[in-house]
Each structure stands twice: as structure tokens, then as C-alpha cells.
Amino acid sequence: MSTFIARRCAFALVTLWAVLTLVFFIVRVVPGDPAQVILGEQATADAIAAMRTRLGLDRPLGVQYVEFLWGALRGDWGVSLVTGRPVVQEVLAVLPWTIELTLAALVIGAAAGIPLGVWAAVNRNRATDYVIRLASLLGLSFPAFVSGILLLIFFAIQLRWAPVMSTQGGSFSAWLGALALPAINLGLIMAAYITRVTRSAMLEVLGEDYVRTARAKGVPWRAVVWRHALRNALIPIITIVGLYLGVLIGNSVLTEIVFNRPGLGKLIVGALNQRDYTLLQGMMVIYTFVVIIVNLLTDLAYGAADPRVKLK
């Protein structure tokens, strides 16, 4: 087991280095001098040269590269070109919003998706199964901004049940009101994915010998499904949901824009619009860290749960 963990960690480190290198070169290779972009077309050559010095762009590429890697590892991800504050601070300021939204969406997704998936698997190839499969396919066909706008139109504009804009602070009910629609939007799409994953994981598990054994020794069907089968199906469900992290992040960006909610998504779009290259580079580094750590945890969880994985 320990060699497996060590190998996965070594892999993660190598990948991290590769992606950081890629980020470094992407930001530098693209056409357009950042200094020129920041100062605009009218800037004098002196001003551009001064800005290049301030950004550290006048030093040799090798020096910049080593400093970038060293900084990234120490958690020093540069300073925002627009606000002048460290990238870490900018990110930490909005991170609770994104974590709150993502967790709420995962809870909604699991609470709706797991029972629906189990229900579909148990009723395989019957009407219930078809309806649930079609509904989940429709759910994951929704671009997050389209579903978000539809929710906004019905619940905030037509019914006036929720605010159109998110409000900061205030009472618990105001907080819940602001969180509800974005979380439902993200949660329903997540539920569609979880339903499908749960259904196929359950179908696999329900065909196993131990399910037949449990049935044979007289365990009630209900207990077999929920206790014996679902428990074993949960491991693949969790790993695959881990793989959907990218989809979840993309959808949270769109959700934050539609509901005008602060968060990592709004931060990155703002950085793009304002050409804040250091903030952008820092955020790419942060997303890379998150993706690699989640991948590593997923691998390790799988390895811990399924001894056969270690042999590979």
C-alpha cells in the first residue's frame, strides 16, 4: 500500500510540475505584450519598459521560470495587476462563496441523485427507469446558464420568491434566499450526473454473487438494495463524482455570472476582462492544485477500497 501511495504522490508532483511549466509558457507565448495590454495602445516606449521591469518581464526567461516555480510551491502566486493585492488574498476573499455554493450543490445532487439512481436500477428497463434516464439526460444537457436563467425568470421575476441579485451578509433567511436558486441550479445538474452514475454502479453491484447470497439467506430485498448493494456502489460513485469536478467548476462559473454571486468564477472572468495576467496565472495554478489534489485523493480512495488496484 505504501509503495502505491508513494508512486501516486510522485506522479502528482511530476504532473504538477508539468502543468505549472505549461501555464508559465502559455502566459508568455501568447501574442501581445502584457505591459502593452495593461497600458493601452497610447503608451510610450519608456512607460512600457518601466512596466516590463515592474512585472519582471525584462529578466531572462530561465530566471523568471525558476522564480515562478519557487513562488508557486511556497504559495506566493504573485500580485494582481489591477488591485495590487496578492493573488492569494483575492482568491481567499471569494473562496468561501464558491465552497458554500459547491457543497450545497453536492448535497442537493446526492440527495436527489442517489435515490433516483437506485430506483432506476432496481426497476431496470421498466417505465420508471426510462423516465428517470430521460430526465437525467435532459438535466445534463442543460448549459448551466440556460437553466439558471430559466430559474431566474420563473422564481425571481415571475413568482418573486427569491431575489434577482445575491445580497451580502444579513439575516439567515436572506442568506438562504440568496443561496437557494444558485445551489438548486448547480445541484439539479449535479443530480443528473449522480443519478446516471448511481444507476450504472448499482446495476453492476446487483449482479454480484454476494447480492445473490444475501437474497438466498433471506435478507429482505429492501435491505439488500440499500445496505448491501448501495454501500458497495458508493465507492465508484464517489470516484466518478470526483472526475466530474471539472464540470462542476465550469458550471459554477456560469451560475455565479447568472446569479451575480461573488466567487472564483466571477473572479476569473473579471481577470480576463481586465487583462489581469498575474491574477489569471495565479488562478490557473490554483485550479491545477485543486484538480491534482482531488485526482490524487480519488486514486487513493479507490486504492484503499479496492485491493486489486494496487497490483497495477
Add this chain to the structure above:
Amino acid sequence: MTATATLLRAFNTNKTSWAGLIVLLAVVALAALAPWIAPHDPIEQDIFARLEGPSATYPLGTDQFGRCILSRLLHGARYSLFIGIASTLAAMLVGSLIGMLAGWYGGRFDVVVMQAMDVLLAFPALILGLILVAMLGPTLPNIILAIAATSVPAFARIARAPTIAVKEREYVEACRALGYSDARILFLHILPNIFAEILVMSSLWLASAIRTEASLAFIGLGLRPPIPTWGGMIREGFENILDSYWLAMAPGVAILVVVFALNLLGDGLRDAVDPKLKGES
């Protein structure tokens, strides 16, 4: 079994694939005929008819510049489909090649390449697309390139597994014994056998490409106005959501219909082609 036979069998296993295909073909036909069937020029402005509801002249109403929504929707379908298909084809070519080479040569090359693909796959596609388009500029080739880049790893994965499965088979052994070159075996003997699987997955990734393009345009990184794109129309409609919410609804429903049709098509086919599920349904 040839690719065509596999596909035909797949279609008949799951009838929902037919429904998806019919809806998709209808949308393709509407897009192809847009210049002839659209009631107005998609960028023609009628300043006396701004933000109007549906009428005989403007079946789906007009936007804030007095442009016909229906005409913009029909013309927008051309851009959505073209960008989606071009980027999926590009990703399919590059990704399948990478996956086949990794599967064929195996060893350390395979490990390194696939690890890189896995990280790219896990990286949020929208964020990657966003950054690429923002840095390269929102032109047609750049948008296609950015969206293709986000789905290359998926195709590499799809092509690798069947290549590994097929390369141990007797007929490939026979090819090697005959002294055929690697390229000849890969393209003439392995590719035809894994092509059906790749094609099935491409319909699912086309759905995702169309969604990504719309998302980019919604964020403001689509083709520049006044070119009608569905995502761009939603963006403009969203700005007027409080008084004319139908502006955002029409293109929203259009994207949903196309993506849903493609998912129906691909999902039904995948169930039939996936070797794990074969003979089950």
C-alpha cells in the same frame, strides 16, 4: 463486424437514438436553409420595432436593436453547428491518434502521455477554453482550436483502450508476422475496428462542444457582434431580462434541444457499442 454494421445494430438496439438523429437532422436542415427560409436579414435593424413580442412580421419578436429573433436563431444555428462539428473533428483526429499511439507502443510513453491527458481531462474544460480564447482572441479559428483542445484528452482515452484490446488479437499478430509497418497496421487494421466506438463518442462530445461554445459566447468570448450566435443572443437577452425575458428564452431552448438530441443519439449508441454492456439490453 464493419463500422457501418455496428452502427446500424446500435441504432436498432436503442430507439431513442433515432429520435435524437431525426431532431438533429431537422436542425441541420434548418441551419443549411437559413439564408432562404429566414424571414429577415439577421443583422438588419428595425428601430421602430425594438423589443417587440411575437407578431406576424417577427414570429419570435425582436431584440433591443429591432432585429428578428427567428432569423438570428436560424443563422446562429450555422455558427453553433459549424464550430461544434469543426472542433469535434479536430479533437477526434488529434486525440484518436494520440490514444492509438499510446495504446500501441505502451510502456513509459503510454504512461506519460496518458497521465498528461488525464490531467487535461480533469481540468475544467470551460476554464481552459476561456483562457485560450481570451489570450488568442475570439476569432472563428481560435474558438474552434480552444474547444478542440478541451476534448482531445477524451478522444485519446476512447481510442487507447480498444487499441490495447485489439493489438493482442491474432489478426494483428499475423500482420506483424507479415512484416507490415506499424503505421499500416494502425491505420488499415486497427482503426477500422475501433472507428465505430470513436464515432459514437463523438456525438456526445459534439453536444459538449456546442455547449462550451454557447457558454463562451455567453461570457463574452464568442464571435464578435453583430454575428448571431446562440450564446451571444442569450447574453444580450440576459441584459434585458427584467422586461423582455423571452429574448433569452428562445436561444436557450434552441441550445437545449440540440444538445439533448445529440445526447439522446450518443447515449443510445454508446449503450449498444460499449463492450461492457453488450448483450445485456
